[in-house]
Amino acid sequence: MVSVRTVQTAPFDGQKPGTSGLRKRVKVFQTPHYTENFIQSIFAAVPKPRTLVVGGDGRYLMTDVIQKIIRIGAANGVTHFIVGRNGILSTPAASCVIRKRAADGGIILTASHNPGGPQNDFGIKYNMSNGGPAPESVTDGIYKASLELKEYKEAEVSPVDLAALGIQKFDGFAVEIIDSVTDYVELTKEIFDFELIRKFRQQTPEFTLLFDGLNGVTGPYARRILVDELGFPESSLEQCTPLEDFGGGHPDPNLTYAHKLVERVAGEKISFGAASDGDGDRNMVLSHDWFVTPSDSVALIAHHAECIPYFKNKGVHGLARSMPTSCAIDRVAAAKGLQCYEVPTGWKFFGNLMDANKLSICGEESFGTGSDHIREKDGIWAIVAWLNIIAHQSQQKAKLVDVKHLMLDFFKTYGRNYFTRYDYEDVDSAGASKMMEQLRALKKQALESSDFGGFKVSHVDDFEYTDPIDASVTSKQGVRVIFADSSRIIFRLSGTGSQGATVRIYIERYDDKDVELDAQVALRPLVLAALEISKLEQFTGRKVPTVIT
Numbered sequence: 001m002v003s004v005r006t007v008q009t010a011p012f013d014g015q016k017p018g019t020s021g022l023r024k025r026v027k028v029f030q031t032p033h034y035t036e037n038f039i040q041s042i043f044a045a046v047p048k049p050r051t052l053v054v055g056g057d058g059r060y061l062m063t064d065v066i067q068k069i070i071r072i073g074a075a076n077g078v079t080h081f082i083v084g085r086n087g088i089l090s091t092p093a094a095s096c097v098i099r100k101r102a103a104d105g106g107i108i109l110t111a112s113h114n115p116g117g118p119q120n121d122f123g124i125k126y127n128m129s130n131g132g133p134a135p136e137s138v139t140d141g142i143y144k145a146s147l148e149l150k151e152y153k154e155a156e157v158s159p160v161d162l163a164a165l166g167i168q169k170f171d172g173f174a175v176e177i178i179d180s181v182t183d184y185v186e187l188t189k190e191i192f193d194f195e196l197i198r199k200f201r202q203q204t205p206e207f208t209l210l211f212d213g214l215n216g217v218t219g220p221y222a223r224r225i226l227v228d229e230l231g232f233p234e235s236s237l238e239q240c241t242p243l244e245d246f247g248g249g250h251p252d253p254n255l256t257y258a259h260k261l262v263e264r265v266a267g268e269k270i271s272f273g274a275a276s277d278g279d280g281d282r283n284m285v286l287s288h289d290w291f292v293t294p295s296d297s298v299a300l301i302a303h304h305a306e307c308i309p310y311f312k313n314k315g316v317h318g319l320a321r322s323m324p325t326s327c328a329i330d331r332v333a334a335a336k337g338l339q340c341y342e343v344p345t346g347w348k349f350f351g352n353l354m355d356a357n358k359l360s361i362c363g364e365e366s367f368g369t370g371s372d373h374i375r376e377k378d379g380i381w382a383i384v385a386w387l388n389i390i391a392h393q394s395q396q397k398a399k400l401v402d403v404k405h406l407m408l409d410f411f412k413t414y415g416r417n418y419f420t421r422y423d424y425e426d427v428d429s430a431g432a433s434k435m436m437e438q439l440r441a442l443k444k445q446a447l448e449s450s451d452f453g454g455f456k457v458s459h460v461d462d463f464e465y466t467d468p469i470d471a472s473v474t475s476k477q478g479v480r481v482i483f484a485d486s487s488r489i490i491f492r493l494s495g496t497g498s499q500g501a502t503v504r505i506y507i508e509r510y511d512d513k514d515v516e517l518d519a520q521v522a523l524r525p526l527v528l529a530a531l532e533i534s535k536l537e538q539f540t541g542r543k544v545p546t547v548i549t
């Protein structure tokens with residue numbers, strides 16, 4: 001057995017995992033013992049993993065931390081590490097590998113869509129044997145362990161070669177370096193009708209595609225699937241080389257941060273544009289004449305699910321969305337006689353429903369879409385789902401059915417849930433908390449007596465979720481103001497920021513007549529009502545949002 005040394009340490013404050021693991025500035029993780037403490041706290045709290053998957057989005061500090069995980073993990077009983085080559089595993093690929101290889105868990109190194117590099121963010125997240133993020137009971141245990149930690153253990157081994165595929169044996173444990181992409185591509189091929197998409201691409205040369213990897217982790221996955229498998233030209237890819245600092249950009253697929261893609265899609269009249277975030281779990285879909293909101297995207301995929309072989313074979317067991325996500329998918333569920341679950345923000349809340357076979361397709365307004373093929377949201381999955389649907393519809397109608405047509409057809413069937421989100425980033429935490437306290441104290445009667453442009457309030461609450469499977473209760477998940485016409489305004493503080501507080505305001509209105517308005521125009525009166533109800537400017541000093549999606 002390899003020799004193990006015990007290092008004396010002292011607890012750090014604030015090692016409490018948020019919505020998606022522990023996220024902090026790189027320099028915080030570089031504080032002596034800080035990272036080691038957190039890794040040791042994971043091993044102290046989770047069911048002892050023997051086989052552990054390790055990988056991440058390629059950001060700055062990742063390979064150093066992988067070496068630490070191997071040393072500390074080996075000293076804590078891990079006998080088999082499965083690591084993506086050069087440490088690279090997208091978040092969905094990590095979930096896929098954990099499941100496929102029946103690992104006991106995985107550690108994913110990412111701060112998702114947050115910028116990377118020495119001055120920016122890093123993150124560490126634990127996933128369970130089902131491939132999904134650790135539930136709160138486990139992350140609370142990690143936090144508790146971090147507060148009591150006095151020492152950590154590490155195996156005394158020299159750094160592992162992360163570039164050499166194959167198994168490296170040590171005394172008492174082994175490290176297996178796997179190709180980062182293969183397992184994931186094989187799974188994707190089982191899910192979708194690749195043959196149909198290939199044929200559609202050949203027969204429809206006017207259909208053009210542009211995928212932007214934002215220099216995050218998905219470049220190699222996109223290349224293998226879109227170019228090598230489906231036959232799109234190499235020129236369909238941009239920013240597809242993973243970089244430690246994402247080329248200085250903000251690897252978040254939305255209209256603000258993926259502006260390069262947005263401009264090219266508009267300028268070159270591209271039929272289908274798509275992007276994914278730093279770690280590959282988010283996605284954005286658009287065309288030169290339409291922007292698909294994530295809430296509409298998941299609803300559309302659910303509506304057309306049967307043309308995707310995975311759902312055709314397995315059936316669709318149920319649908320779900322996070323609370324702030326628009327209710328478009330609820331309408332699809334009602335039409336198909338399916339249950340639609342409403343969970344708090346955070347992909348981890350979908351996992352129990354999937355494990356219990358109650359949920360097949362789900363999504364979040366925060367550019368997250370996915371299914372029960374893994375236990376993370378999956379950017380490439382959503383993009384290929386769209387291609388599968390476009391190819392199928394085009395074959396059915398014997399003409400190109402593009403993004404805009406698909407959406408307009410959908411609205412014709414269901415009406416449209418207009419949706420927008422206003423983000424106020426890096427605001428003073430105290431002010432933001434006071435604003436939320438004030439909102440929590442709101443009463444329906446008080447709102448009813450005010451006039452918000454004629455909107456009548458029917459319900460106000462602070463969202464609380466009882467998990468239908470394990471009965472765990474999660475409270476204080478966002479203040480909902482619901483109006484008599486089913487319009488909603490939701491106020492929430494982000495759980496993923498690393499600096500100050502981020503206030504999110506989500507606004508939604510249903511319309512079954514006028515479905516082609518500009519969303520900002522359609523929602524303006526509700527935006528004004530939201531600002532009035534929250535007194536946002538008074539509490540935070542902010543006049544304009546940082547990002548509107």
Ligand code: G6P
Nearest residue numbers: 019020346347364366494495496
């Ligand atoms: C991450 C999680 C998502 C969540 C999103 C927004 O991407 O994986 O499940 O919806 O963060 O979280 P936030 O708390 O910042 O609104």
Ligand code: ZN
Nearest residue numbers: 112113279281
């Ligand atoms: Zn992500």
